[in-house]
Amino acid sequence: MLMRLSRMERVSVPHVDVLVRESIVELMKKHGLPDERINHSLRVADLALQISDLMTDDNIELDIGVIEKGALLHDVGYLHCKGEPVEIPEWRVYGIKIPSDDINHPTIGEAIVRKWGFSEEVSDCVLRHNIGGFTVEECILLKVSPVPEKDCTPMTYEEKVVHYADHLMLLDRLKLDPLKDPQASAKTCLPWLNYYFIKRANRKLEIDDPIPQREVRLNNELKKYLKALRHPRQESKSGEHS
DSSP states (O other): OHHHHHHHHTOOOOSOOHHHHHHHHHHHHHTTOOHHHHHHHHHHHHHHHHHHHHHHHTTOOOOHHHHHHHHHHTTGGGGGOOOOEEEOGGGGGGTOEEETTGGGHHHHHHHHHHHTTOOHHHHHHHHTOSTTOOOHHHHHHTTOSSOOSSOOSOOSHHHHHHHHHHHHHHHHHTTOOTTTOTTHHHHHHHHHHHHHHHHHHSOOOOTTSHHHHHHHHHHHHHHHHHHHHHOHHHHHHHHHTO
8 A cells, every 4th residue: 555655646655854764774774773774664654754754834833853854763663672583463464564663662762862863753753653652551561661740642743744654653563544434544554453452451452442542543644645655646636626
């Protein structure tokens, strides 16, 4: 869906800061982040910038630098995730494995990014990029380590764009379409959420639980930009008649 769209429509990536991008990639390589993870982060950054460009056309003020840096750095927490690879049953058919401590990578990443000297706005994008958008209390319940000092729900537009771009990549991999299925975002994250809630909190979430529904609300807020990316000609024509 997303990658096929980009090839077919040749969507350009605006506002790329080449020097910043090269320095961050070099930094991640220096510390040992695998190429596969870096390449994923580059794709997330490209998509986040495409979404940002459409939002600025809507007169939404954004810090593009924060978005690009946050997207590039969002997965650096995997540098310190050392858990054994595990399979989530519903994701097995897609060949997805995660480290057993995958749930920790946003809070680990936030600490790394702050240590590397990036701004709080960038480190908050890293903290708040992942499935669930947990509160501090939920992090304690799920034994997230380190426990964050603040909630992980994306609040600013910059945080929402980074979170949404990363989430869209997972939707694409799981072959779920949030423009056709209003619950696609919840369906995407529910297996991962239940892996941890069942294992660590002895609780199973249903699709209408407020936690997976956070992803649905974010999709509802930003899906117009996904639609515009998929159908740029259609959107531009409709804009001409508005």
